[in-house]
Amino acid sequence: MRIWPIFKKEMRLYFTSPIAWVILTIFTLITGYFFYSIFAFFTLASMQSMMNPAMARELNVTDSVLRPLFSNISVILLLLMPLVTMRLFAEERRSGTIELLLTYPVRDGAVLIGKYLAALAVYGVMLAATLVYPALVLYFARVEWGVLLTGYLGLLLMGATFLAVGVFASSLTENQIVASITTFGVLLIFWVIGWSADYVGGVVGRVLTHVSLLEHFDSFAKGVLDTKDVVYYLDFTIVALFLTLRSLEARRWKG
Amino acid sequence: MIEVKNLTKHYGPITAVRDVSFNVAPGEIVGFLGPNGAGKTTTMRILACFMPASGGSARVAGYDVFRESMDVRRRIGYLPENVPLYPDLPVAAYLEFVAEVKGVGRSERKRRVAEAMERCLITDVQSRLIGKLSKGYRQRVGLAQAIINDPHVLILDEPTIGLDPKQITEIRSLIKSLAGEHTVILSTHILPEVSMLCAGVIIINKGVIVAQGPIETLVEQFFPTARVQVEIAGPPAAVREGMRRIPGVLEVRAEAQEDGRSTYVVESARGRDVRAEIFQLAAQQRWELRELKRVGMTLEEVFIRIVAGEDAAEAEETAETAEAPAP
Numbered sequence: 392m393r394i395w396p397i398f399k400k401e402m403r404l405y406f407t408s409p410i411a412w413v414i415l416t417i418f419t420l421i422t423g424y425f426f427y428s429i430f431a432f433f434t435l436a437s438m439q440s441m442m443n444p445a446m447a448r449e450l451n452v453t454d455s456v457l458r459p460l461f462s463n464i465s466v467i468l469l470l471l472m473p474l475v476t477m478r479l480f481a482e483e484r485r486s487g488t489i490e491l492l493l494t495y496p497v498r499d500g501a502v503l504i505g506k507y508l509a510a511l512a513v514y515g516v517m518l519a520a521t522l523v524y525p526a527l528v529l530y531f532a533r534v535e536w537g538v539l540l541t542g543y544l545g546l547l548l549m550g551a552t553f554l555a556v557g558v559f560a561s562s563l564t565e566n567q568i569v570a571s572i573t574t575f576g577v578l579l580i581f582w583v584i585g586w587s588a589d590y591v592g593g594v595v596g597r598v599l600t601h602v603s604l605l606e607h608f609d610s611f612a613k614g615v616l617d618t619k620d621v622v623y624y625l626d627f628t629i630v631a632l633f634l635t636l637r638s639l640e641a642r643r644w645k646g
Numbered sequence: 647m648i649e650v651k652n653l654t655k656h657y658g659p660i661t662a663v664r665d666v667s668f669n670v671a672p673g674e675i676v677g678f679l680g681p682n683g684a685g686k687t688t689t690m691r692i693l694a695c696f697m698p699a700s701g702g703s704a705r706v707a708g709y710d711v712f713r714e715s716m717d718v719r720r721r722i723g724y725l726p727e728n729v730p731l732y733p734d735l736p737v738a739a740y741l742e743f744v745a746e747v748k749g750v751g752r753s754e755r756k757r758r759v760a761e762a763m764e765r766c767l768i769t770d771v772q773s774r775l776i777g778k779l780s781k782g783y784r785q786r787v788g789l790a791q792a793i794i795n796d797p798h799v800l801i802l803d804e805p806t807i808g809l810d811p812k813q814i815t816e817i818r819s820l821i822k823s824l825a826g827e828h829t830v831i832l833s834t835h836i837l838p839e840v841s842m843l844c845a846g847v848i849i850i851n852k853g854v855i856v857a858q859g860p861i862e863t864l865v866e867q868f869f870p871t872a873r874v875q876v877e878i879a880g881p882p883a884a885v886r887e888g889m890r891r892i893p894g895v896l897e898v899r900a901e902a903q904e905d906g907r908s909t910y911v912v913e914s915a916r917g918r919d920v921r922a923e924i925f926q927l928a929a930q931q932r933w934e935l936r937e938l939k940r941v942g943m944t945l946e947e948v949f950i951r952i953v954a955g956e957d958a959a960e961a962e963e964t965a966e967t968a969e970a971p972a973p
Contacts, residue, residue: 396746400735403743408734487730491791494694495747496719642697 393497397505401479402512410478411513418471419520425463426524429456452532453614460524461542461612465605468550469582473574475513476557477567479506480639484565499639503558507632510554518546538614545611548624549604553578555631562638578604647672647799647829648693652702655688662688664853665702670846672798675825677840678833680850681953686833687727689850690803693831694724707798720749723792723828727803729784733777737768737787740776741794748795758794766790766820782813789820793828800824802832806839818843837946847945851953861945868948871896871913873941876924879907880933886910888927894918907936 405411433455440447483489492502525539553574560573585603588596600606604627607620648670655663663685670676680686692699693706695715704711707721732740741759750758763769766786771779776787785805792800805821806814822843824830834840840847841861848858857864878885882900889898889912897913914920921938928935 393747393749396743399746400732400743403739404732404734486733487726487728488732489730490691490696490726491724491730492747494696494719494722494724495744496716496749497747498716 394501394505394508397497397502398508398512401506401509405509405513410474411516414471414474414513415517415520418467418517421467422460422464422521422524425467426460426527429459429463430524430528452528453535453538456528457525457534457538457542458612461546462608464521464546465549465608465612468546468553469578470575472514472550472553473557473560473571473578476510476554476561476574477571478561479510479558480562480635481565481567481570485567493639493642500636503632503636503639507554507558510558511551514547514550514554518543518550535614538612541611541614541616544616545608545620548611548621548628549608552604552624552627552631555628555635559631559635559638562635647674647707648831649705650689650693650702651704653689653692653699653704654701655685655692655697656700662853663692663699663850666850666853666855667702668848668855668858670829670831672829673826674846675821675830675832675844677844677847678831678850679835679837679840679847679949680833681835684850685853686850687803688853690724690801690831690833691726694722694726694801695719696724720795721798723795723797723800725788725792725800725802725805727807729788731776731784731787731791734775736773736775737779738763738772740787741790744791745794750795758796762790762794765793765823767816782809782816785809785813785817786820789817793824798829800828800830800832802830804833804835806834806836814839837944837949841945849949849952856952857948864948865945866916868951870916872916872918874912874914874921874924875901875937875939875941876910876912876935877907877937878910878928878933878935880928880931882908884931885933888931889924892920892923892927894920907934909937911941 433450433452436446436450436455440450480489483492493499525534528534556577557570557574560577561567561570563573564570581602581604583603583605585600585606588599588603591599601623607623610617610620648668650669651667653663653666654661666685666689678686678689691697693704693711695711695718698712706718709715709717709721711718735743738759741762742755745755745758760769763772766789768783768786768790771783776784779787785808789802789805792802802821806817809817818839821830821832825843832843844861846858846860847864849856849864857867859867876889882903885908886898886900889895889910892914894914895912896915899911899913901909901911903909912920912924919940921940924938925935927933
């Protein structure tokens, strides 16, 4: 499997073109703004609670800063991740480079994994940039390490799922905009599908809750590490990547 | 080196290639000729393992393109039409990527990249972005990526399309220098290119091979006559009659006339040189002989005759079907 050269090439393309830089900049700007407002609000609440001991008992950094921060980041990812993956296959199809790439002695699977890992690495850099915020919190207050770890694990798993869906959408079209909108649409539906669980109720409701991307993330943000949630994201990712592989192989079907 | 047997490819209801069979011997350069949309690119894509055939088989470098595609891919260099490259990568970095993907070992990689760049005359642009290069340079980068793994077989789809005359000459001499060590199959619709580069040609039209073989054989096959062009000042009727009486002459045609001098084209049986007799005839009759030369039949004429002949035959057929009364 020649994954490494594909990975290196994709990383080069991400960082020689402005895509990765722009996404990184926008992502850190927005998350930075959210962190600032959440933290500023918390500071204000802490100040007020000096006069009100009852309020002070309710107040803690994990619940008031980290959890909202994590859920805010997850929403931003919903909007930004489709842009990370949209070019991976669509651009190669549009420019025709896929014809050369897929006639080199590499398996389709290696091409797919190389590209997926590159997208994952870009996401890794994005996540790493957000580590500044918990570090700042840590400077002023005590943080529950468990929540921090599960939170980041949750973000990583959920992001991996987003990227897998994005790679799949990108393999279906030669138009990057179509790829990113499809990705966004699919993710949004799986995001909000749990909301209808409340009024559907019964078995269907439980199923809807279970397939929702959002519900599974909540427990990570609360600091709960449940194999059920981990497996959900891994399954979702594997299915999306498997479908991508099939869509790449579609051209080899005898017509 | 390349063996194609009864290759067929359908795209839905359209048949792009039908029952194509040909062989290419090791070290040969073969031209794949045909009008646009004849099935050249489809055949080449199948040979390069980009997509499978609907029927028939193809073996490249001894391996089946469908069942042993990895073995084939390791042994070929492919240059698709329009030369798809990554505009955001610098030339050298791109070639290094290709070398690595094609499995060139780490120790050899630098040397192979440098060699390929030197052969294709792109060493001076190695650090520029591919997207900023001119068409001619991009074409050469495309060739460089094809030869970087020292492949047994080179599959080049229209390697000189869209280049200026100087670049075309450069690319041609490059391709010519690749012959011998590599087996080359190149498609084109520029006919002089084939005569210049290739020993053999395969002519394809509407997905079917209509002629194949060495160029001379094809010319003989489709033009069984030899041709001499004569310019003589003399009474046209007498000149024509005199030449027609020379043994072996099949036909005499007057081509152009200009103040008493006429140009004739004399067709004779192949292998029969009638120039000496024409000269003697002119000397005897005291006609002024201005020019006497043999005219070679070009591949272009062969091509046009074959392709046009096919089309005409088909038009006739459709006309007949159209005329047939409805039951």
